Amino acid sequence: MSRAGIDAIEIWTGKLQLDLPRTFAPVKGSDPQKYLKGIGIEYSSLPDVYEDIVTMGANAAKQLLDKKELAPADIGRIDVATESSFDNSKPVSTYIAGCLESVYESNFTHANKGERKFACLSGTQAIDDAYNWIQAGRHRGKPALVIATDTALYERGDPGEATQGAGAIAMLIDEDPDIVSISHSQGYGSADETDFLKPNQQFPSVDGKRSVQVYLARMREALADYESVAGKTHPDAFAAVPFHTPFPGMVRKAALLGYRHTIRNTDIEDELASDIGTQPRRNEFDSNSEFDAEMRTYMDGLKQTEAYQEWYADRIEPTIQFARQVGNWYTGSVHIARYSALHSAATAGDSLSGEQLLVGSYGSGAEAEIHVETVQPNWKSAINSVTFAESLASRYDLSFEEYERIHDVHNAQKETEVEPFTNPDGEFIFTGWGRMNERRYEYRPCQSGNAS
């Protein structure tokens, strides 16, 4: 079986930002520390008036094609993962392909196109589809373009409003990849849940507190399933553990649970025993409640140990740096977490070639998936070529009143005319609706005349 995985990435952030501690918190009457420390998001990225899932996806994809010197005819497949789609029939990938074809000489006529849905998990599922297509030898030597693009908005006043975000990540999936190869083994944890859903509605119905528990339960099942096929995992075997990151506070909970699970019956559990005892085992207790209480005490102790805090600082904290700056990008979120870890290692000058990442993806409804990735020799130059940090720094900072207007602009139930806050410059923009209610787009060339 050949190596296949992520060869290149590009990221497009919504061009506006909402500052949660300084702009959102005062109006909500809440403590800024709730966002900085508790939820863990400082800024949410939001789309300007002329941006949507198509423009953000097409802009990320164009940057990627240009960087790799590829044309549409070089691509064998385009899969778009999104939970913000606006059409139940025509996939977003056709719109994105149409945008790209308007600026390149060749086209995507022979590329297979689709749209993947399973809440936030579908970005990873789209990569799986591309991986399987390559491994089956059906790709005719061509790479696949996977684009995860979302506008994650909640109803105004919903607790989820503090975890919004918007952006797209385009990933080239190919043989002999430059960034990471993907393991053959996978683990799944899945159940029919109604914690977060959008039954033919734009904004989600959310049971926020329960969604946190459902995430943790499915992630635990996926890890156990992964170990049943790939063998026992050890926390020190991984250079980083990127999780789906709806907000960094969620990852704090998942990481502790994952650490507890992976140290069980290992040298680390033994070493910590003199401080906090060994982990309670269910068969040692008469009732679930006694076991749960004992486990809570163990977890509280574990969280305070130097071993856990060092592991968290090395393997988890680097994965959530960008989530703090952009919020939840739904399908793109776990892929931003992977990028965040690699960017942080590249900036620190670390050598990661040959190291492994344990990747935990999740989608409400609900399913978690766990697999391992191996960092490839060319990872650093591939990561250093991504210009995400610069585009984050140039976002327009919204006042609260401007935030209210932009939320209305992107609310499908409202008709609101608002002037854009930024100028499109070398990018695709949304221009309005056509005769069959299709969305229409055009390319705005770069003002400086440098870009194509």
Ligand code: HMG
């Ligand atoms: P909330 O109820 O407003 O917040 O919203 P809270 O009161 O639970 O506080 C959040 C954290 O801040 C807590 O930390 C507080 O203690 C802390 P925790 O105890 O949980 O560790 N806090 C403070 N810390 C320091 N100083 C302070 C302070 N005040 C509070 N002053 C909620 C939280 C998650 C419910 C909300 O944001 C929400 O509904 N979000 C949307 C749902 C969501 O993201 N769920 C996550 C799991 S489901 C998932 O990941 C899937 C998803 O991405 C969708 C998909 O798959 O498609 C959402």
